[in-house]
Amino acid sequence: MEDSGAVLALQEYISSVKQSSLPRILQVCSGVYFQGSVYEISGSEVCLSTGDLVKVTGFELLSVSCEDISNNTSFELPLDHSALFTMVPEDLPYSTVEEMVGLLPVGVDAFGSFSFFTKHELIIENLTVPSGTELTLLSVELNDDGERFARCRLTGHLQVSAEVCIPFSCHGEFYECQNDRGYSLHEIMYSDRLCRRRFCKAKSKNSDNPLFFSPVYQIQGIMHMRKNIVKFPSSLEVDVIDVTEQCKHLTFVTPLSLAEVVAQPREAFPTMAEILEGPEANPFFCCSWFKELQKSKQLLLHRCNKTKMVLACTPKGRKTQQYFLISQGYGGQLRRRAREFSSVYEVYVAFSSSPGLRVSVTKHCEAVEEEEVPALSVGEQLEVLRLQTANRSETKLDAGQCVDRLICRIIEDEDDDDDDDDNDGESEVCLPLFTPANFVEKLSDKKKYVIAELGKKFSFPLDVKVVNQDKTLDKDPLGGLAALRLEETLEETTVLVSLPDTPERCFELPVRWLKLSLSFTSDPLPWPDCENPEISLQTVTEVTEHFYHEYHKLTEKPMAPPPPRPPKRKSLSLQSQKVCPLPKDSNLHLKSSFPSAKPESSPLTHTKRLPAPPAPDEHLL
Numbered sequence: 001m002e003d004s005g006a007v008l009a010l011q012e013y014i015s016s017v018k019q020s021s022l023p024r025i026l027q028v029c030s031g032v033y034f035q036g037s038v039y040e041i042s043g044s045e046v047c048l049s050t051g052d053l054v055k056v057t058g059f060e061l062l063s064v065s066c067e068d069i070s071n072n073t074s075f076e077l078p079l080d081h082s083a084l085f086t087m088v089p090e091d092l093p094y095s096t097v098e099e100m101v102g103l104l105p106v107g108v109d110a111f112g113s114f115s116f117f118t119k120h121e122l123i124i125e126n127l128t129v130p131s132g133t134e135l136t137l138l139s140v141e142l143n144d145d146g147e148r149f150a151r152c153r154l155t156g157h158l159q160v161s162a163e164v165c166i167p168f169s170c171h172g173e174f175y176e177c178q179n180d181r182g183y184s185l186h187e188i189m190y191s192d193r194l195c196r197r198r199f200c201k202a203k204s205k206n207s208d209n210p211l212f213f214s215p216v217y218q219i220q221g222i223m224h225m226r227k228n229i230v231k232f233p234s235s236l237e238v239d240v241i242d243v244t245e246q247c248k249h250l251t252f253v254t255p256l257s258l259a260e261v262v263a264q265p266r267e268a269f270p271t272m273a274e275i276l277e278g279p280e281a282n283p284f285f286c287c288s289w290f291k292e293l294q295k296s297k298q299l300l301l302h303r304c305n306k307t308k309m310v311l312a313c314t315p316k317g318r319k320t321q322q323y324f325l326i327s328q329g330y331g332g333q334l335r336r337r338a339r340e341f342s343s344v345y346e347v348y349v350a351f352s353s354s355p356g357l358r359v360s361v362t363k364h365c366e367a368v369e370e371e372e373v374p375a376l377s378v379g380e381q382l383e384v385l386r387l388q389t390a391n392r393s394e395t396k397l398d399a400g401q402c403v404d405r406l407i408c409r410i411i412e413d414e415d416d417d418d419d420d421d422d423n424d425g426e427s428e429v430c431l432p433l434f435t436p437a438n439f440v441e442k443l444s445d446k447k448k449y450v451i452a453e454l455g456k457k458f459s460f461p462l463d464v465k466v467v468n469q470d471k472t473l474d475k476d477p478l479g480g481l482a483a484l485r486l487e488e489t490l491e492e493t494t495v496l497v498s499l500p501d502t503p504e505r506c507f508e509l510p511v512r513w514l515k516l517s518l519s520f521t522s523d524p525l526p527w528p529d530c531e532n533p534e535i536s537l538q539t540v541t542e543v544t545e546h547f548y549h550e551y552h553k554l555t556e557k558p559m560a561p562p563p564p565r566p567p568k569r570k571s572l573s574l575q576s577q578k579v580c581p582l583p584k585d586s587n588l589h590l591k592s593s594f595p596s597a598k599p600e601s602s603p604l605t606h607t608k609r610l611p612a613p614p615a616p617d618e619h620l621l
Contacts, residue, residue, distance in 0.1 A: 007239050014059060014217050014234045025247045026221075026240040028052045048238055053224035055252045062218040062233060064185050069198065069210045076216065077185060084182030085199035088210045093119070093175050097150050098168035100176075101140060103193065115177040122172055127164055129154060134177055138163070189215050222252045227296075229255050229276055229517060253519050258511040261495055261518060262304045269303045270525060270532075272500070277517035284514075284547040289507040289538065292499060293516060300503050300526065301518075302496040302535070307508055310451060311487045313548065315340075315463075323548045324478065325492075326451060327508070327539040332476060333448040333468035336458075337483055338441040344431045347439055348406050351384040353459035358383045358411065363438035372403075373435050381442060382408035382429065405430045455489050462486045472536050490555070496537075500526045504533040513547065 007029050008016075017024060028048050048054070064081070067074045094100035100116060115136045122129040129135070135152040142148055148168045155161045182202040188194045198210045217234040255276050256264075275297045282290060310326045341347045341359065351357045360381045367375035385407045408429050431437070441463075448467060449457070464486060469479035478484060494508035503526045509516070527533055 005241065007241050010236055010238050010240050011214065011216075011234045013240055013242070014056075014219060015215060017056075017059075019058070022056060022058060023244075024056045024242060025244045025250070026054045026056060027243045027247075028054070029239040029241055048232065048236065053243070053247060053250070054221045054230070054240075055224070056219055056221045057255075059217040059219045059234070061189060061215055063216045064189060065214045065216050065235060067212045067214070069212055071209075079185055079189065081185050084184060084202040085188065085211070086178075086180060086182055086202045087194075088198040088200055089176040089178050090197075093173045095171060095173070096168065097166050097170050097172075097174070098148075100174050101137070101150055101168070115179060116174050117177060119173040119175065122166075122170070124164060124166060124170070129164065135164070135166075141165070185213070188213055222255065224250060224252060227253050227274065227276060227519065255517045255519055258495055258509060258514055258516050258518070261301065262493055262511055264304075266303070268520070269301055271301050272521045272523040272525065273299050273301050273518045274521050275299065275516065276519050279515055282544075284544055284550075285541065286544055287507075287538075287542045293514075298500050298521075298523070299518070300498045300500055302498065302506060305494050305496055305508070306491055307494045308489060308491050310455065310460075310489055311548070311551065312484050313487060314481055315483050315485060321545065322481075323543045323545060324484075325510070325541040325543055326478070326486075327537065328452045328455070328489075329537060330451045330470055330478075330539040331472050332466050332470040332478060333450060334454065334464040334484075335448055335467050336443060336445050336454075337463040337465045338443045339463045340441075341439040342436065343433075344406055344435040344437055345433045347384060347431075348387060348404075348433055350441070351387075351406070356383070358442035359439035360442050361437065362440050365435070365437045371432065372430070373432060374429055376437055381411040382439075383411055384408050385428070388430075404433045406433060407431075451486075454486065460486050460488045470539065473538070473540065477540050477542060490551075496535075498535070503527060504535050505538070506535045507538040508541070510541075 013026070028050055030050055061079060063079060064077045065074055066077055090103075094103070094116075115134055117132055117134050118129060119131055121131050133154050135154045138151045138153055140148060141151055149165045150168065151163060151165050153161055153163055180202075183194060183199070188197075188199070195213065195215070198212055200210055215234070218231055219234055220229060220231050223230055253276070261273075275293060275295055278293045278295050278297070279290075308328045310328065312324045312326055314322045339350060340362075341350065347357070347359055358381065361376045361378055364378050365373075365376035367373060388405050388407050389402055390405060408431060410427055410429060412427075449464075454462060454464065462485070464484050466476070466478045466481065466484065469476035492508075492513075493511045495511065496506050496508055498504065498506045
């Protein structure tokens, strides 16, 4: 929109501006309006006074103002208001078909709902259209000479319909007919033609009251000689004039989001900045630096990075859970900690990412013969070998069912060679995945690692304990934790910042998770030229449970639930002895579920098994 030099009401002006023409500079010509008394915006007070300059940077549809023309009253409706409205026909006639088609409410898809009649008899070539005949517009077409005409359907007195082509140049006295098509507020507001028409409530007793709709926008702008961003509704009764061309040399504060800060050239850093708008809420962070992000606070921006981090949390069920983002520059030392599992399925999930997994039973598990679940004793040690799918034993009454089982080797002696294949018939056990049992990982690794080493050598998730704290931190929040689970690695775009009074103590602002508005300033850096201080980074950021769940919603596919227990069978037969089909050379002896079978024939009864060794304590770090 070009500068017109005309004084317009704010509502009228903003309704005529296109988003693509922004920013525009307006001057307030009349009115003094305090924001707090007219429209509450986050509790802040904004004043538009005569002579003020406002740089409009954006606007969005906020609601709809409805004016009842019959009694000159108005009220507002939300944009998602569910009621429908029908169009009120225009009182004034159209003089030509071209004029009428040009004022259609919407495009070609609505031609079938637009009907009109001619007050006077209409003669088109050899066809006479009597006065009062209703015509429905079907389409707009071109003839061979390039002349446009309207293809219409007319209905006679005997309900006989026919089509007629009326040239756009045809003169007459045409009136719009009432139609019952309903329009939503959203359709009306986003149509250039509909928003200029009058409507009435569809299917309402008070449908005779005509309504005129006008949009109410929320305008965002910057006040000249002020540093704060202002937001105000277009319904304020102020007059404005567009002075973009006359005032384009003026300097306005340029608000930048963190994403826009990252887009700045590298040469722009380091620099000083002022917070124009701090985070309105704190759903994601509970760390010390977050409370410093307040309006008008000064920050020193060092640079922008792609930072590799680890998402970590404390174990479930141990007091209140805590969640952390740990930079891979974290200087503390960690030792692996044995993982705990409450089902065979959890063991299988861990085995999928950690082949060679060994576990120890921590709670006695009773055998369930009809479900082919073996007994497990406290202290028994197992090495996970593979997953196997097999049919359950079939009976005459029910068909076989495929069940996934985890094949494990029983570790009889801790000093046995792991690669020894000459095991007796009691060396393996089949554990259905649905089995609820308690295990702890068997570890012999007591080495200390930094967090970057763990990510390269092992698969996450991984349970660890901090044994040596990061001495570069004033207080290491991970040092006093009994256990920590490293969930996964992630890469975040961050802005490295510090406070002016402690320029060497830096922290990182994750761009994706913070809504912050900054403005670069020309203030000097808080150190002498060419003497950039050696910085120390806050490598641990505590986050909230909300952050933890929101992150997983964005990045993680839901894990398949563990398999359910199979239904119990009504009867068993001698043919159902085979539980888990194995290769011919396998030494696995399978337990019979037939009552008369000798218990000595199955290693799953543990009648022949050696006494279990004492429970290992490698997991108690």
